[in-house]
Amino acid sequence: MSWPQTSIPAVSSTVPSSTVPPSTASSSTVPPSTVPTSSAVPPGRPGRVTVTVYAPDPILQVGVVQQLRQRPEIDLRDGDDADGAQVSLVVVDTVDDEASALLNRLRHNSRTRTGLVVGTFESGDALQRAIDSGVAAVLRRAEADQDRLLRLVLAIANGEGVLPGDLLAKLLTHVSSLQRSTLDPRAVSLSTLTAREAEMLRLVSEGLDTAEIARKTSYSERTVKNVLHEVITRLQLRNRAHAVGYALRNGLI
Incomplete structure (x- = not known):
C-alpha cells in the first residue's frame, strides 16, 4: 500500500526586478549572488519542529497538513527529507496490519518519534500493538483540531508521551487481563x-x-x-x- 507523505510546494527564490531601483540597476556593484532573497524560507529554521505526515487516505492527509502548515512552529518535510523529520505523524482510521507495518518501520528510525492520530481502537490489543510499535502519543481524529495537533507534535518533539485518560485506563485493563491469563490462563x-x-x-x-x-x-x-x-x-x-x-x-x- 502506498502511504502518501506531506507534499510541500516549491518556493521560488527568484528576486523580482522591481526590488532593484531602476536608477541603480545598471550601475550596482553588488554581485547578483549577494542580493537578499527574503521570499525563500530556509529549511530547518532554528526553533521549528520538522514533521512528516503519513496517511493512507489523501483526504485525511491534506486535512492534517493544512492544519499544521499554518503554524510557524512547524516545518513540514516530505520526499528525501521524510526520514530525517523529528516527528512522524501517522493518520489512520484504525490500527490495521498495514498501519502496524508502517509504525514498526518508523520505530526503527532513531531520528524520529512517532505520533498517532486515529479514528478508533477496536480493542485493547490494537492499542497495545500501537504502543509496542513505538507510538509516543495518541490523539483521536475527532479531536484533532489545529491547537491539539500542535500540542501533540510539540510534546512528541520534547520527548513526552500523550495518551487520553480513557485510553490509558483501557490499556491498563488490557495489560492486567494479559497478566492474569499468563499466570492462570483458565x-x-x-x-x-x-x-x-x-x-x-x-x-x-x-x-x-x-x-x-x-x-x-x-x-x-x-x-x-x-x-x-x-x-x-x-x-x-x-x-x-x-x-x-x-x-x-x-x-x-
Whole structure:
C-alpha cells in the first residue's frame, strides 16, 4: 500500500526586478549572488519542529497538513527529507496490519518519534500493538483540531508521551487481563469478557454468522471478527464453537 507523505510546494527564490531601483540597476556593484532573497524560507529554521505526515487516505492527509502548515512552529518535510523529520505523524482510521507495518518501520528510525492520530481502537490489543510499535502519543481524529495537533507534535518533539485518560485506563485493563491469563490462563471470572464480547458470543450461540452479528450489533464485520478472534486467542480456545461452549460452562454468557 502506498502511504502518501506531506507534499510541500516549491518556493521560488527568484528576486523580482522591481526590488532593484531602476536608477541603480545598471550601475550596482553588488554581485547578483549577494542580493537578499527574503521570499525563500530556509529549511530547518532554528526553533521549528520538522514533521512528516503519513496517511493512507489523501483526504485525511491534506486535512492534517493544512492544519499544521499554518503554524510557524512547524516545518513540514516530505520526499528525501521524510526520514530525517523529528516527528512522524501517522493518520489512520484504525490500527490495521498495514498501519502496524508502517509504525514498526518508523520505530526503527532513531531520528524520529512517532505520533498517532486515529479514528478508533477496536480493542485493547490494537492499542497495545500501537504502543509496542513505538507510538509516543495518541490523539483521536475527532479531536484533532489545529491547537491539539500542535500540542501533540510539540510534546512528541520534547520527548513526552500523550495518551487520553480513557485510553490509558483501557490499556491498563488490557495489560492486567494479559497478566492474569499468563499466570492462570483458565482462571475465568465474569470480568473476563466485556459486554460487547459476551453479546457477540451469545449471538454466535444462537447460530448467527459474522454478517448477521454485524447487522444486529451495528458493528462492521471486521470488528466482529476481531472481537471474536481476541476472545478465542485470550482464552486459548480453538474456534468460535469452543469459545461459546467454554463461556456457557463458566457462566460468562
